[in-house]
Amino acid sequence: MDRAKRLAKRLVHHPAPEDTAPTVSVQNYLGQFRQSPRRAVTNYLLSLFPILSWITRYNLGWLSGDIVAGLTVGMVVVPQGMSYAQIATLPPQYGLYSSFVGVTVYCLFATSKDVSIGPVAVVSLLTSQIIGRVMKAHPGQWEGPEIATTVAFVSGFIVLGIGLLRLGWIVEFIPAPAVSGFMTGSAINIAVGQVPGLMGITGFDTRAATYHVIINSLRGLPRTTLDAAWGLPSLVALYIISLGCTHLGKRYPRYARVFFFISVLRNAFVILVMTIASWLYTRHRRSAKGTYPIKILQTVPRGFQNVRQPTINSELVSALAGQIPVATIVLLLEHIAISKSFGRLNGYTIDPNQELIAIGVTNTVGSCFGAFPATGSFSRSALKAKSGVRTPLAGLVTSIVVIVALYGLTPAFFWIPNATLAAVIIHAVGNLVASPAQVYTYWRVSPLEFVIWSAAVLTTVFSTVEDGIYVSISTSAALLLVRLAHPRGNFLGRASVREHADSKETREVFVPLTKDGVTNPQVAIIPPSPGVIVYRYEESFLYPNSSIFNSELVSHVKKTMRRGKDMSGVSMGDRPWNDPGPSKHGAAADQVLNDQKPELHAIVIDMSSISHVDVTAVQALVDTRNEVERWADHTVEFHFATILSPWIRRALVAGGFGVGVSSSRAPREIARVVPYRELDGESSDDRFEPVDVESNGESKLPESPNPSQKNEHAPIISTDTPFFHFDLVAAVRAAESGLPTKL
Structure with missing residues (x-):
C-alpha cells in the first residue's frame, strides 16, 4: 500500500x-529540405564539375608538379596499358585507348588529385573471363573488343546512374577486408596466369581456376621455350631495381628523389632493353609462316584506327546480363577504395558520389574510343602521389604521353617480347597482395573479418574472381546482419x-x-x-x-x-500454460528463495x-x-x-x-x-x-523563452x-x- x-x-x-x-x-523535419528549386538545381549541376571550383586558381607552382607527375605516370601507363590488354585477351592498342580516355576525362570530374584512371589488373582479368564466357556461349557471333567495349558502356552507365542519384553510400556496406581479399586473390590469379607466358609454356587454358593453372604450369615446365630468356631476366631486373632503389633511397636520403625516379623508369628501361635484344635476335629469324622464335607483340595499329561506336543490341546485352553486376561492383569498389585511401594519406576528402560519376563518364565515353572497362589504379595512383602531383589536371599531361606513344612509337612496339610484358604484369600485381602484417592486423582487430578476407582469397584462387567477389560481399552482409541482430x-x-x-x-x-x-x-x-x-x-x-x-x-x-505473486496457493489449473511456476511439492521452498x-x-x-x-x-x-x-x-x-x-x-x-x-x-x-x-x-x-x-x-x-533572457538554472x-x-x-x-x- x-x-x-x-x-x-x-x-x-x-x-x-x-x-x-x-x-x-x-514539420520540423521537412523544414530542412526547404530550399529554392533553382538554387538546388544550380548547386547540383555545379557539383558535377569539381574542376570549376579550383581551375580559376591554377598557377605555375601547381603546373610544375602536375607536369612532373603526369610525365612520370605516362611512362608507366603505356607499358602497363598494353600489358593489361593482354590480360583482357585484347590487342595491345585497346589498353592504350583505355589509358588515354581514363586520364583525359577523369580530370574534369575528379575529387581526388592522386587517382589515375585506366586499365587495371583485376578488371582486365574479369574482362577476359567475360569475353571467354560470351564467346563460348555464342561462338563466332561477337569479337572480343566488341564485347569488352559493350561491358564498359553498360557498366559505366550503371555506375554513372548510381552517382547521379547520389547512391554512393551503398559502397560503405562492403568492408575493407572484403575488398582486400578479392583483390589479393585476383592478384594471385593474375600472377599465376602470367607464368606460362613468362616461360613460353602453352597447351592449356591460363584463364582457368588458379590451382589448375599452377598444376598445369608445373607439368609444362619441360616444355619451357626460349621466351623464358626474355621473361625471367626481366622479372629479376624489375625487382632488383625496385628493391635496390628503395634501399639506396633510405641509405642516402639526400638522393632519395633521384632513386625514386630511377625506380619509376624501371618498366620502361626493362622493356626498352628487352625490345632491343628481341629485335637483334628475331629480325632475321622470321619463318616462312611469318612466325618468330619468340612471341613478340608484332603490329600495333597507329593512332585510333579501331575507334568505333560500341555495339549496343539486345542480344549482346542479354548475353552479358549475368556478368554486368560483377563488373559494375569491381569498377566502383576498387576505385572508391583507392580514392579514399589516398584522400586519407594526403589530407583531403573525396566525394564518393562524384567519383562514381567520374568512373561512369570515363567508361561510357571510353566505349566510343574502343576502350575496355577502366577504373582507379593503385600502383599508378601511388606513383602519381609520390611524384608531387598538385591537381587532377596532371592527367592531361599523361594523355599527351599516351598520344605520343600511339602515333610515334607503335613501330617500336612491334618487337616487344610478350614474356617481358608478362614480367611487367607479375611485378605490378605484386603490390595488390596484402602483406602478412596487414593480414595479421585484420586478425587482431576483427577475427571475423579475417575469416571474410580468407574466404575471399580462397574462393578466388579455387574458383573465379566473380565467385570471390560474391563470396566476400555475401559474407560481409551476413556478418553485418548478425552484428545488427545480436548486439x-x-x-x-x-x-x-x-x-x-x-x-x-x-x-x-x-x-x-x-x-x-x-x-x-x-x-x-x-x-x-x-x-x-x-x-x-x-x-x-x-x-x-x-x-x-x-x-x-x-x-x-x-x-x-x-x-510478485505467490504461486504456492494457486492451483495448477489456474496457472498459465507457458509459466506454471514451481511444482506443488517444491512451491514452499521456491517461495522461500x-x-x-x-x-x-x-x-x-x-x-x-x-x-x-x-x-x-x-x-x-x-x-x-x-x-x-x-x-x-x-x-x-x-x-x-x-x-x-x-x-x-x-x-x-x-x-x-x-x-x-x-x-x-x-x-x-x-x-x-x-x-x-x-x-x-x-x-x-x-x-x-x-x-x-x-x-x-x-x-x-513550454513556449520558447526570449533568446536574450537566459536562465542558467533552467x-x-x-x-x-x-x-x-x-x-x-x-x-x-x-x-x-x-x-x-x-x-
Whole structure:
C-alpha cells in the first residue's frame, strides 16, 4: 500500500528533473529540405564539375608538379596499358585507348588529385573471363573488343546512374577486408596466369581456376621455350631495381628523389632493353609462316584506327546480363577504395558520389574510343602521389604521353617480347597482395573479418574472381546482419574513479557488472540498489534486434528479482500454460528463495549508444514493460538516460514512456499487425491517454523563452517527461529516490 502511494505521488507530481530536451515534429523535419528549386538545381549541376571550383586558381607552382607527375605516370601507363590488354585477351592498342580516355576525362570530374584512371589488373582479368564466357556461349557471333567495349558502356552507365542519384553510400556496406581479399586473390590469379607466358609454356587454358593453372604450369615446365630468356631476366631486373632503389633511397636520403625516379623508369628501361635484344635476335629469324622464335607483340595499329561506336543490341546485352553486376561492383569498389585511401594519406576528402560519376563518364565515353572497362589504379595512383602531383589536371599531361606513344612509337612496339610484358604484369600485381602484417592486423582487430578476407582469397584462387567477389560481399552482409541482430548489451554497476592519480576528488561512473577484460579487475564495481536494474544497449534499437533487448531484460528480471505473486496457493489449473511456476511439492521452498530476492522497483536504460528506434523496437519495449510488470505484479518505473535524438524521445512518448503514465493507461500494443479488437472488446490504443501529451504523440513544451533572457538554472530536459534524464547518474538517482527507506 505504501508503495502504491509513493508511485501515485510520483505520477501526479512530477519532480523537477535535471534534464530537458526539445522535441520535433514532422514539420520540423521537412523544414530542412526547404530550399529554392533553382538554387538546388544550380548547386547540383555545379557539383558535377569539381574542376570549376579550383581551375580559376591554377598557377605555375601547381603546373610544375602536375607536369612532373603526369610525365612520370605516362611512362608507366603505356607499358602497363598494353600489358593489361593482354590480360583482357585484347590487342595491345585497346589498353592504350583505355589509358588515354581514363586520364583525359577523369580530370574534369575528379575529387581526388592522386587517382589515375585506366586499365587495371583485376578488371582486365574479369574482362577476359567475360569475353571467354560470351564467346563460348555464342561462338563466332561477337569479337572480343566488341564485347569488352559493350561491358564498359553498360557498366559505366550503371555506375554513372548510381552517382547521379547520389547512391554512393551503398559502397560503405562492403568492408575493407572484403575488398582486400578479392583483390589479393585476383592478384594471385593474375600472377599465376602470367607464368606460362613468362616461360613460353602453352597447351592449356591460363584463364582457368588458379590451382589448375599452377598444376598445369608445373607439368609444362619441360616444355619451357626460349621466351623464358626474355621473361625471367626481366622479372629479376624489375625487382632488383625496385628493391635496390628503395634501399639506396633510405641509405642516402639526400638522393632519395633521384632513386625514386630511377625506380619509376624501371618498366620502361626493362622493356626498352628487352625490345632491343628481341629485335637483334628475331629480325632475321622470321619463318616462312611469318612466325618468330619468340612471341613478340608484332603490329600495333597507329593512332585510333579501331575507334568505333560500341555495339549496343539486345542480344549482346542479354548475353552479358549475368556478368554486368560483377563488373559494375569491381569498377566502383576498387576505385572508391583507392580514392579514399589516398584522400586519407594526403589530407583531403573525396566525394564518393562524384567519383562514381567520374568512373561512369570515363567508361561510357571510353566505349566510343574502343576502350575496355577502366577504373582507379593503385600502383599508378601511388606513383602519381609520390611524384608531387598538385591537381587532377596532371592527367592531361599523361594523355599527351599516351598520344605520343600511339602515333610515334607503335613501330617500336612491334618487337616487344610478350614474356617481358608478362614480367611487367607479375611485378605490378605484386603490390595488390596484402602483406602478412596487414593480414595479421585484420586478425587482431576483427577475427571475423579475417575469416571474410580468407574466404575471399580462397574462393578466388579455387574458383573465379566473380565467385570471390560474391563470396566476400555475401559474407560481409551476413556478418553485418548478425552484428545488427545480436548486439551486445550490459547490465551496469557503479564505480568511483579519480580524475587524476593525485586527486582526492572522485566521480561516479557506470561500467558492466561482468568484467570483460576492459575494466581494471582491481576496480570495485557496486551493483545498483536492490530493486533497480541499469542496462545499456550498444546498438541502434531496430526491428532486427529488438527481440534480443526484450529477452535479455525479461530473463534478467525473472532470474534476479522477486516474483510478485505467490504461486504456492494457486492451483495448477489456474496457472498459465507457458509459466506454471514451481511444482506443488517444491512451491514452499521456491517461495522461500523468491522472498530472498529484491522487489523490482525501476529499470534504467542507458540510451547513449542508441541513435535510432523504430516501431517494432518501441513495441518490444512495451512488451518488456508488460512482461516485467506481470512478473513483479505491480507497476515498474522505466527511466531513460542520455536520449540523443528528439525522434527517439518522440517515439518513447508515443509508447507511453517518460511521461509518468500508469500501466493501466499505457498502450499495450502500438505495432498491431492484424485486427483483433473483438477479442478484448476494445482497442489498446483507446486505453492510452498519456499525461501532458498532444494528440499527435508529441510532448508539449513550454513556449520558447526570449533568446536574450537566459536562465542558467533552467532544466535541460522538459519537466513534462520526468522519466527522461540528462545522464545516467541522474537517471539512477531518480530511480533510487522512490525506493523504500529501508533500501
